[in-house]
Amino acid sequence: MKPAIVILTDQAMPLARRIAEATGGAVHGLAARVASPDRAFEAVGPHLRSLFAERRPIVALMASGAVIRILAPMLADKHVEPPVLAVAEDGSAVVPLLGGHHGANELARQIAAALGAFAAVTTAGDLRFGVALDAPPTGYRLENPEDAKGAMAALVAGASARVEGEAPWLAASALPISEDGAVRLAITAEARPPHEGELLYRPATLALGIGAERGAPAEEAVTLATEVLAEAGRSPLSLAGVFSLDLKADEAAVHAVANHFGVPARFFDAARLEVERDRLANPSDIVFAETGCHGVAEGAALAAAGPDGRLVAPKRKAKRVTAALAEAPSPIAAEIGRARGHLFVVGIGPGSEAWRSPEVSRMLERASDLVGYRLYLDLLGPLADGKTRHDFDLGAEEARVRHAMELAGEGREVALVCSGDAGIYAMATLVFELIDKGGVSDAARRIEIAVSPGISALQAAAARAGAPLGHDFCTISLSDLLTPWPDIERRVRAAAEADFVIAFYNPVSRRRRGQLAFARDVLLAHRPPETPVILATNLGREGERVRIVPLEALNVDDVDMLTVVVVGSSETRVVTTGDGRRWAYTPRGYAGKVGSGMTGKSA
Known part of the structure; x- marks a missing residue:
């Protein structure tokens, strides 16, 4: 994870920015005192404890004593705590407080080098011997x-x-x-x-090769792998990874074995495995006919172990799974083979950090590639730093999604960035449609997909205006680009007759001006002319504007492409609070329940 550089005043911002540039971190600032942090927080203690709980490295431009007192109740197991550092206000010293052997000492030296400061590393082994025996290097x-x-x-x-x-x-x-x-x-x-x-x-000198029939039981694969290691007399802790043919990149049994041993799953194409043919103990023409290589389990194990590696456990077969074990003379590189690609389909809400979920932020941090409409990627701010951007114009949705999926098919970790919610009139649907209809390569079909929600324009408009979605509601897009206009007409009439609160997406465009007027006229036939209508523009961004107008006064010229239109039901009301602000809400009926204290005329 990227470090969080925590500051409490604007005066600390220049130093924080230098540290963020050196570490790839983001500046977290106290909202009441810091004007433009990458992420704002309301209270120091809860925020530091939250960062610590999610195992994020913390670089606090604060007194070390304050940091220690805040985090003291959370200190339990030093083997899982993240790096925590304190930096002097003048940048003269960097002090690792916690997680010295989990990256804090190294991070302290990195920051000190960037600032020309002193890294106050105090762990005895590091100081005297230049090594931490409880934190061996990768491999x-x-x-x-x-x-x-x-x-x-x-x-x-x-x-x-x-x-x-x-x-x-x-x-x-x-x-x-x-x-x-x-x-x-x-x-x-x-x-x-x-x-x-x-x-x-x-x-990490052992490579476990796995072959599996489609849909093979995970338990069978884990049992076989465990038995192969035991018979070879090798420790599971020396496994560098689980390896297989790329056609098996989405095979649950292979990933079950990798998860069981806590190692990565990596994959090779058939041509690479066929290079190992002369070293196989059990070459098979049948396997070659099916896969293009003479051995999956043995071939993958040997490919990972390298030219100086050797089989220590030839292929062993269970009912639907095969396994083999190879050993290399030195630790196997983590980059060997190809990982299964990940596609994170994320909704960033209106774009501001305050309305973006922590899960989406974590996915964006993890991604190596960002794909999306250029404006949406610009809204990510520092989260886009250091990542490969793939910018697309509006109107290239299918090309955008296919490109993201094919990148993931190459083994990359890709974030497909949507505004609002990824599943509401956005790209998540198209991802699954392309898989369903065969619109992408086989490699792209084998990627791992995760969809994370965002605040939709509908939710944002409702929150800014009050509570218009308090009872049944629906959404309708007035764009006939992908939906025939007769279908849209039918849905508008049905929703009007059913008395739903209706959120209209894509209400107008440069060429479409009549659809919203049609919807207004249909609705006026089914609900009062004073029905509240919410017009919400640029939600969560600069230029935000939210208005409440009666249905009979809805003017198409007051709406643009960045506006969401929410039309209340016949029950939706407008109330004015003591500060003069008007709010729209749709009662659900709580006030009419016996014993509510709001029945009768007093309600």
């Missing part, structure tokens, strides 16, 4: 982190270390190493428990 896992504190204390007290196995990061450290060292540091994929006085590191 290694520590099986028994609970023993690291005692081992480091012994080393700091003068003991030496004995290294068994290959680990360049230990050899490059300043640890005192001897053949008879009291602290034993073992690096092995062998399946065994740690010895007394030993830290047991697992190198």
Whole structure:
């Protein structure tokens, strides 16, 4: 996650911007005192605790004592806490407070280098030996982190270390190493428990290849994978990943195995797997006829392990799943193979950060590519920084969606950005329509899709005007670009007769001026002329304007393409509060219930 640079005054903004530029973070500012942060918050304590709970790195331009007191009630397990740093107001010092071995020390050094400041790293191992034994680098896992504190204390007290196995990061450290060292540091994929006085590191040298029939049971795949590892005498903690043919990128059984062991699932095309034919223990012409390669499980395992890797467990078959295990001489790179692509279809509401859900923001942060109408991407502000933009004009909706899906089909993490809600007159529908009708490549059909809601124009208009959606309502688009006008006419008449509150999307355009007038005239035949109509323009953005007019006075020339029109039912009312503001609401009937205190004339 990107760091949150937290400030309480405008005076801290220049320093915060320098830190944000150096770290890719976003500036979070106290709303009452900071004019233009990337994200505003109302109260310091709740906001810091919320960031901590979501495991987001925190860089606070605050007194370290204040940060510690705010977060103290949340401190429980140091192995899962995020980096938390305090930065002096003058930028002279950067202090890692929490999560030193989870990125805080490294982040402190990065910020200090950008500011010309001092990184006040205090963890003993980092200072004396240049290494944190409980936080090995990428490609290694520590099986028994609970023993690291005692081992480091012994080393700091003068003991030496004995290294068994290959680990360049230990050899490059300043640890005192001897053949008879009291602290034993073992690096092995062998399946065994740690010895007394030993830290047991697992190198990510194992590649588990999986083949599966379509719809194979997840339980069968997990059981087979577990048995293959056990028979090979290898630790699951040394798995670098689960590997398969790209045709299986959406196979649930493959991902179930990866999730079970907490490793990524990666994929190769048939041509890459066929390169491994001469190294296969069990080549199959039948498999070649079906997939274009002579072995999926063995081929994928060997492709991941590389040319110097070897099979340590040839293909083993269950009823509908196959598995094989290969071992590399050194940790396998995380980038080997291709990931299953992700498509995040997100609604950003009107565009402002305040009306964007945290889930949507997390998806946008995770994405490598952003696809959308150029105005919508501009509204993302700092969230778009460092990402590849794919800007489209209005009217290119199908091309926009297909492009996003094909990018995800290449293994990328793509956000398809919609205004309002992604599923209301927006792009989510088109994603599934293209899959349903075969409008994209096979690779794009195998992507993982997540749709996240946003505040729709309907909801925003209702909130700004009061509560017009308090009872039954519907939405109708007056655009006949994709829907025949006779169908729209039929829906308008039906909704008018049923006395729904109606939200009209796309009420007018440059060439369409008569549809809204038609709808007004139909509605006047079914509800009073004084029925409230809400005209909401540029909701949540600069130039926002919300008006309430009677139905009989609805003028088409008062409406433009950026306006949502909400017409009340025959029950919708307008009330004026003491400050003179007018609100529209549609009663649901609560006031008429016995015992409400509002029955009879007093209601």
